[in-house]
Amino acid sequence: MLQDLFSKVKLRTSSYERPRRQGKMEIPKDLMYKCPRCGKVIFMEEFVQSNKVCPYCEYHARLTAQERIHLVVDNFTLLKYDKGMKSQNPIQFEGYPEKLYYLHRKTGLRDAIITGECTIMGQRCCIGVMDTRFMMASMGSVVGEKVTRLFERATEKKLPVVLFTASGGARMQEGILSLMQMAKTAGAVARHSRAGLLYITVLTDPTTGGVTASFASLGDIILAEPKTLIGFAGRRVIEGTIKQRLPEDFQSAEFALQHGFVDRIVPRDQLRRTIGQLLRLHSQTSGKEADQ
Amino acid sequence: MTAWEHLQIVREKNRPTIRDYLPLLFEEFVELHGDRLYGDDGAILGGIGRVGGQPVTVIAQVKGRDLKENQQSNFAMPHPEGYRKAQRLARQAEKFHRPVLCFIDTPGAYCGVGAEERGQGEAIARSMMEFMELKTPVLSIVLGEGGSGGALALGVCDQLAMMEHALYSVISPRGFASILWKDASKEQEAANLMRITAEDLVRFGVAETIIPEPAGGAHMDPEKAAGNIRAYILETLPKYMQIPIAKLLENRYDKFRKVGAFTE
Numbered sequence: 305m306l307q308d309l310f311s312k313v314k315l316r317t318s319s320y321e322r323p324r325r326q327g328k329m330e331i332p333k334d335l336m337y338k339c340p341r342c343g344k345v346i347f348m349e350e351f352v353q354s355n356k357v358c359p360y361c362e363y364h365a366r367l368t369a370q371e372r373i374h375l376v377v378d379n380f381t382l383l384k385y386d387k388g389m390k391s392q393n394p395i396q397f398e399g400y401p402e403k404l405y406y407l408h409r410k411t412g413l414r415d416a417i418i419t420g421e422c423t424i425m426g427q428r429c430c431i432g433v434m435d436t437r438f439m440m441a442s443m444g445s446v447v448g449e450k451v452t453r454l455f456e457r458a459t460e461k462k463l464p465v466v467l468f469t470a471s472g473g474a475r476m477q478e479g480i481l482s483l484m485q486m487a488k489t490a491g492a493v494a495r496h497s498r499a500g501l502l503y504i505t506v507l508t509d510p511t512t513g514g515v516t517a518s519f520a521s522l523g524d525i526i527l528a529e530p531k532t533l534i535g536f537a538g539r540r541v542i543e544g545t546i547k548q549r550l551p552e553d554f555q556s557a558e559f560a561l562q563h564g565f566v567d568r569i570v571p572r573d574q575l576r577r578t579i580g581q582l583l584r585l586h587s588q589t590s591g592k593e594a595d596q
Numbered sequence: 597m598t599a600w601e602h603l604q605i606v607r608e609k610n611r612p613t614i615r616d617y618l619p620l621l622f623e624e625f626v627e628l629h630g631d632r633l634y635g636d637d638g639a640i641l642g643g644i645g646r647v648g649g650q651p652v653t654v655i656a657q658v659k660g661r662d663l664k665e666n667q668q669s670n671f672a673m674p675h676p677e678g679y680r681k682a683q684r685l686a687r688q689a690e691k692f693h694r695p696v697l698c699f700i701d702t703p704g705a706y707c708g709v710g711a712e713e714r715g716q717g718e719a720i721a722r723s724m725m726e727f728m729e730l731k732t733p734v735l736s737i738v739l740g741e742g743g744s745g746g747a748l749a750l751g752v753c754d755q756l757a758m759m760e761h762a763l764y765s766v767i768s769p770r771g772f773a774s775i776l777w778k779d780a781s782k783e784q785e786a787a788n789l790m791r792i793t794a795e796d797l798v799r800f801g802v803a804e805t806i807i808p809e810p811a812g813g814a815h816m817d818p819e820k821a822a823g824n825i826r827a828y829i830l831e832t833l834p835k836y837m838q839i840p841i842a843k844l845l846e847n848r849y850d851k852f853r854k855v856g857a858f859t860e
């Protein structure tokens with residue numbers, strides 16, 4: 305009924321305000337939210353209060369990196385790494401520097417990932433959070449370098465890594481250099497792994513392309529939010545190849561779980577606790593704490 | 597010569613494939629099949645060969661030259677089982693202290709339902725991670741087309757060589773034009789802009805060597821092209837076999853570690 309009444313209300317993504325530190329979530333100006341998955345319309349307030357999860361279909365809408373950090377990181381514990389890193393324009397792609405500048409002004413980010421060190425439920429870890437507002441969180445030199453340094457620092461400090469992935473794939477505007485970030489990050493994950501350290505991946509909407517085909521798929525434990533799009537190739541590319549429509553749940557978190565590529569699907573309101581628990585189960589003092 | 601002109605040569609119908617090169621490069625060769633998990637992917641050929649007396653593990657993407665060959669090799673677009681076969685043979689090579697030779701020639705990893713169900717992303721990611729730590733020398737050679745992650749999965753190596761006319765890119769020029777300019781017909785413009793030639797890649801520090809082709813391209817004289825590849829292997833392999841494994845892996849990591857264009 306509600307969706308009938310407000311079916312004409314459109315979500316204008318451009319109407320997001322600059323981050324307002326009101327509660328944990330950015331509040332869009334629109335009165336109503338229209339779910340991109342099931343098409344139903346709900347009051348924005350209700351949507352924001354449910355941590356931006358659609359109450360009808362459980363679609364976990366995309367969060368900004370800042371919102372994600374508020375949601376899972378212990379207050380005031382985040383120490384950010386490499387805040388000022390910016391991409392160059394290796395293939396002189398017209399308009400690329402302007403686009404980067406525009407997105408910086410709009411989001412406050414320098415590129416598509418925030419990395420740093422923090423505690424989650426009191427457990428010390430290195431953390432990375434990707435943000436789809438920045439060129440669909442595609443991976444270019446900056447994302448690749450920041451992820452690599454994150455793992456290198458975690459290896460040096462003997463810390464686990466928790467990485468929230470989201471990406472449209474490689475950043476084509478950087479040509480072959482963007483492709484090489486896949487190998488570079490996979491190498492850094494390998495060294496961290498060889499040091500016996502824990503890497504938890506949390507796949508969020510959408511995790512695709514070159515990020516799926518590199519560090520996102522290499523976690524010791526891979527979690528996903530419900531209804532998240534997870535895949536290598538784009539749905540339309542595959543539909544074009546096989547000349548037929550794909551089922552609705554194709555490349556969903558549930559699909560990935562069923563095929564054995566995800567350890568657990570964790571709803572947003574339980575993520576912090578689950579990550580905290582997993583970190584505790586891998587910390588050397590965990591047995592002692594349990595005894596006390 | 598523009599990237600577009602190189603591309604025309606790479607697309608030449610009679611351009612030699614790994615099947616043409618095998619008998620010309622190796623004194624002997626035994627093909628091995630299967631990933632021990634799911635199946636045998638015709639897009640990736642594997643086996644053990646001997647070059648200059650030295651046993652080597654060969655992993656190669658297979659282009660076909662007619663429809664029948666291409667159906668068998670799925671137009672050189674591997675499924676996850678292809679990459680898992682590559683991983684299995686790479687681990688086998690490590691066990692027997694054999695160097696690995698990878699031949700890259702693919703438009704990209706296959707985009708299909710089965711590929712997604714069986715974890716195409718995981719298969720490529722795992723390949724890169726395993727090759728990065730593989731305790732034996734790895735040389736990769738791009739024969740024709742190096743298409744995206746599907747190529748890079750066999751491209752994590754100690755030294756990357758490009759055939760003179762070969763190309764290596766994050767996405768096909770056609771895909772680049774259609775996504776970034778919403779106009780697939782600007783393929784030629786994209787090819788020339790993307791910096792995907794052997795020379796470009798050496799300049800970016802992604803490739804180390806260019807293997808010369810006979811005038812007009814490898815199809816003009818496949819035996820001569822094979823001779824050049826063989827000479828490159830015979831000259832390069834012994835150098836890498838002398839490097840202590842710890843140093844080899846350190847250098848391999850650094851080769852990829854240094855790639856990127858950013859400021860702070």
Ligand SMILES: [Zn+2]
Binds near residue numbers: 339341361
């Ligand atoms: Zn919904």
